Amino acid sequence: MSRACASRLMLSAFLGGWMVCLVSPACAEVSGPEPFGKTSDGTPVERYTLSNGNGVVAKLMTRGATLTELHVPDKEGNVADVVLGFDSVAGYESEANQYFGCTTGRVANRIAEGKFTLDGEEYTLAINNEPNHLHGGTERSLDKVVWDAKTVKTKFGDGVRFTYVSPDGEEGYPGKLRVTVTYTLSDDNDLRISYTASTDKATPVNLTNHSYFNLAGHGSDTVLDHRLKINADKYTPTDDTLIPTGELAAVEGTPLDFRKMKRIGKQIEQLVDTAALGYDHNFVLNGEAGKLRLAARLKDPKSGRILTVRTTEPGIQFYSGNFLHGQTGKGGKEYPLRSAVCLETQHFPNSVNEPDFPSVILKPGEKYRHVCVYTLKAE
Structure with missing residues (x-):
């Protein structure tokens, strides 16, 4: 039983010879691992399940430390899986996958022309979103590797901790980087990441979850009828390749x-x-930035489901699924244009080349920390 759940357990004194025990019915649990197939090179992939008594279920796989399923009741109690994904590892390795549910990095979002200079040395990265670098690279970006995983108990609930050590030079990035991503589910329906x-050498780091x-x-x-609120007065305008100009502009008007x-x-x-x-x-x-606060709130009026996003990060990328093209996902369902949104908590795109943006440089002896909390409810 998690501490989050245990904190809700109350034992009374004897009342008339009877012991009264009130326990929250929504204690979160974790199960697994269970086999989830193999990658094309034969590496086994496993999956874990987080669940609570409220009907919320999250499934996570070791390839890419990925959220593969998220089941949530609607206002009538009907449960649906609200994230895009595939039924097999092969789907996630196919061209149909557009970073569904994965942990993205070393540097999420774009780096202009795949280049940056750090401590006087220029680094060149893969160009996989012409003419820029996107989401950490092509072959060994964090979404494509198989992570180690174990179940954990935390003050926020039971969960799964994924660990990966990226060697110096992987995907062109400097430094040996040790990364952990911990998913927990509470009895308050908080899916916390x-x-x-x-690192042992200065390197840029900007991680996010890329669920649709x-x-x-x-x-x-x-999702055009979904309602959205974003807690931001400003945004970062971009050029025609979606690289920020360096300006912070008002959203008003x-x-x-x-x-x-x-x-x-x-x-x-x-x-x-x-x-865009x-x-x-x-x-x-x-x-x-650095303090957990409201980032966004998303609501589907028909089902009554609400997703609230809180984060410690300075920014959030709102993407309206403009490149979904009807690919086949879980259960044979199709994912047409704009049939999902991403709300990626992050540092700003191309920050490594913008000295006036919040820094993404991690140095030896420092600790990168980032928290994102998805809270799920229906009304």
Whole structure:
């Protein structure tokens, strides 16, 4: 039993010779590992399950420290899996996979022209989003490797801790980087993702989770009727290759103003003819980076499901699934254009080349820390 659950257990004194015991019915549990197939090179992949008494179930696999399923009841108690994914490892290795549910890095998002200079040395990375580097590379980025995993008990609930050691020079990045990603589920429906990293040589680090959410259930139509709020007064404008210009601009008076709950489809057509082809923007979150605070709130009016995102990061990328193209996912369901959104808590894109952005450089003796909490409910 997790401490989060144990804190809700109350034992009374004897009352008339009877002991009264009140226990929260929503104690979170973890099970696994169970086999989930093998990668194309024969490496075994395992999967773990987190669940609580409220009907919330999260499934996690060791390839990419990936969230493969997230089952959530709606306002009537009907349960649906609200994240995109595949039924097999082969699906995640295919071209149909667009970073579904994975841990992304070493550096999530884009680095201009795949280059940066650190301590006087220039580093060159893979160009996998012409003309830029995207999400850590091509062959050994964090989403494509198989992580070690074990179950853990924390003050936030029972969970799974994934660990990976990226050697010096992997995907062109300097330094031997040790990374941990811990998923926990509480009886308050908090799916908490805690990241840590340390290095033996200065290196850029910017990790995130790349889940695609459709609160009506994966495989449903578009998310254009979902309502979204983002706790940001500013965003980072980009050039035609989606690299930030270095400016911080106000969202007021633009289609990017989500300071109040707004239908996602209300103004998206104003962005169709831009480089983003819809929403694919980094927002500068209000409040103090390093402290857990509200980042975004997403609601599906029909099911009543609500996803609240809190984070310690300075930014969040809102992506409206502009490149989903009807690929086949779990249970044979198709994922059409704009049938899910990503809400990626992060440092800003190309920060390694923007000295005025919050730094992504991790040095020896320092500890990278990042917390993202997805809270799930229905009303």
